[in-house]
Amino acid sequence: MKVADNADHYARVHKDMEDACSFDQPLVVMNALATVVACYGLLSNSSAVVIGAMILAMLLGPISGAALALVEGDLALLRKASLAVGGGVAIVLATAIVIGFMHRDVPLTHQILERTSPNFFELMIALGGGAAGAYASISPRLSIAFVGVAIATALVPPLASCGLLLARGEFELAAGAFSLAFINIVAIQSAAAFVICASGIARGHWAKLLAPNLINVGILLVLFGALLINLRTLVGAALFEASITQGLRQELREYPGTFLADVRVSRGHEPDATLIRAVVRGPRELNAGDVGRLEDRLPRPSDGTPLQLRLRQIHTNVMTRNGPLFSAEDAGNGDR
Structure with missing residues (x-):
């Protein structure tokens, strides 16, 4: 320098x-x-x-x-x-x-x-x-x-x-x-x-100047370690949420006209559970059996905690001049 x-x-x-x-x-x-x-x-x-x-x-x-x-x-x-x-x-x-x-x-x-x-x-x-x-x-x-x-x-x-x-x-x-x-x-x-x-x-002499820098090095090493662990946790959480989103989108293709609007991943009220909150829009109302099948097919958390899927449904129809593009009857006609 x-x-x-x-x-x-x-x-x-x-x-x-x-x-x-x-x-x-x-x-x-x-x-x-x-x-x-x-x-x-x-x-x-x-x-x-x-x-x-x-x-x-x-x-x-x-x-x-x-x-x-x-x-x-x-x-x-x-x-x-x-x-x-x-x-x-x-x-x-x-x-x-x-x-x-x-x-x-x-x-x-x-x-x-x-x-x-x-x-x-x-x-x-x-x-x-x-x-x-x-x-x-x-x-x-x-x-x-x-x-x-x-x-x-x-x-x-x-x-x-x-x-x-x-x-x-x-x-x-x-x-x-x-x-x-x-x-x-x-x-x-x-x-x-x-x-x-x-x-x-x-x-000052180099020996006198060395001590403060050793303290700085120690502090920085602690910060590096803590923030690297935090970064790894954040990246893991982001990758898991992305896999959940992709999995839900893939499974919802079995329900014509239904699409995924939002996904949130968090800890549930039980400390040992991973809670998935999803919002879906479509002409068909998904029942408890549908939610159960979706939940069973989703990726599992890396920490081994059980996964709970909670689905919020918003009923929608796509309307054209010839009528609805996907009606409730279309969604439930056995094309799954």
Whole structure:
């Protein structure tokens, strides 16, 4: 990695990082405004607005300052950076909670819900963004502005989602959103610390600088393991739901005019049961025997739990100028 190797440049980088750790009026105002724009982007389900809002956010500087403080063992700078990070997080949460109370009647959107489950990919994005942000901070040829926008997308949207969910009393989902933001903060700080050490910017003997990075490595390994397990669980659940959907569509071909409208897979009231909720539309009313046959032909859960199929039926006919395309009589004429 190439950086300017003169003392003046090192001193300037240090000063810039220290100045970015101030919990002052610009940090409060810009993070509050970024949250306002982000919240309305989340509520309107607009990814473009959510990303655009991050131009206003000021969170990268304090996190990079915390990384520098940890690497150098500068407790005074660490306290200053921690106050700025904590204050920025508090401002985002408070602003989002207020907006959430104002719009509790607005349905939860995909943009909000997709930020309630931390995963391995989010961790990798945060690591890449943190490394890019730290490199831009210490390089005289790069601007940190655009990198800061990219990193803010990993922090303000999940924090804003957390605040919106807290205002609705959705504490479990809010905890997931906050966990995502926390994991991203740790990942960004860790990546920034590695880059600072590798660049030679940090002051002190290499042995002194090694300990904080070993701690970061340990934390990251724990996060990697936990999120990889979570990713494997999510992928397995998605594949199982896809196999159930495909199986139901295949079996419903035996019932002319009947088609699958929706499928949901979840745990039933009994802890050792996998519940399949399906919605079907068609001219024929399926009876208990039909549901039993469908249930018996579906793929089994990998964990060995019994499968329960619950079918919600919506009676429909496809009408043409010559009459119904599929009537109840057509569906039950023995063509199965």
